[in-house]
Amino acid sequence: MSTSAFRTVVLDNGLRVVAVAQPQLHRAHVGLYVRVGSRYETVETNGLSHFLEHMLYRGTDRLKNAHDVNLAFERLGGYLYAATQADFGVFSVTLPPESLEQACALFSEVIHKPAFCDIEIEKGIVCEEILEDLDDEGRQVDADNLSRALIYGSHPLGFTITGDEKNVRSFTTEALRTHYVQHYNASSSVLVFSGAIDVDAAIELGAKSFGDLPRGERFQTVAPPFTQKKPRIRIVENMSSQTELRVCFRTIAENAAERPALDMFMRVLDDGMSTRLYHRICDSQGLCYDVGASYDGYEDDGVVDFVAGAQHARTTRVTEEILDLVRELGSEGPTEEELVKARQRHLWELSAMRDSPDDLGAFYAVGYLFDRFETPEEKHAKLASVTADEVRAIVRRVAQPERLNVVAVGLLENGEDKRLTDLVKGYSFK
Incomplete structure (x- = not known):
């Protein structure tokens, strides 16, 4: 693995621009990453970042509607992509390199000059999206949303990204413009170019395209408090064929010194069907069709999530196996064979980013956006140096009862709800 040629500058307006070349590719990519999302909102404005993402692509003074915007980009060989996370938003386009200059001017127009047209139409679209997470009685049944609410409570990290219908229906053009000015500025953004570029x-x-983006001020966040004293559980009844299970441990922040050890822990747990989690729960015992684990990190906090869909009556058993597996790694640590495999797969994964302008662009942009940039080589060197004792230490730190939060969405009948509750509340780690 070798680093692609890259260069980073800070423009006069404070905007950080990074360009990373992948000359072997045949596509160019440009993306704007912005510190915007639900964690920067209040109860009253929750959902505004996501709604603003939708509205930015509705049109400009020149391009009168969403169709005109999409048509302009598609004529250049690409299409617009956008997404809002809890703590950042991304807007990008990938297209033939010969179209990059035209596309960048168009991209700048869309970001700089939103007309906020057809606001009522877009409200209807977003409200349809919100319905995907609700049951037919309007209750929240998305297990991921419920887990974040359980972990973070009233802190914005506990909010949903989309907000609710009441909020969305209340948003005005004035509110959109205020939020836009607060977040879409040079101090809160990173512009990235990748792929077949010079x-x-x-x-x-x-x-040329973004040097006039207003400097603005970087929006400050408030770290979530840690007040949990014992395991928490929430069971939500839902008519479904399986129970959606989330077993979550609140953990360290993205830029914590122990992050490489946590990354190694996650790879030993779940980096393919031969690793511990899938082998134990699916292959060996047939308790689930699929199970997974991931780390969701923020600049000041993080969560390790175990995700499974299981027969209702097996929910407690699956939870018990997950907790036992975590305890075993905290007591025994990984084997040397597991560490060697994880290091090699991590190296291959980073090398594979050279084949994707989107993935490599995101790697660089997010690192700069949250002031934790490192090259792929630097990232791999840190992970490759992790020892079994360091993995064991981070597991023992994270897998404590006061960090455990469990959500189950399904039909836990015939005492299954009590069995699960007793298991979670009785969880210990010694």
């Missing part, structure tokens, strides 16, 4: 030319293009 690095120096891309930097010049970034300065």
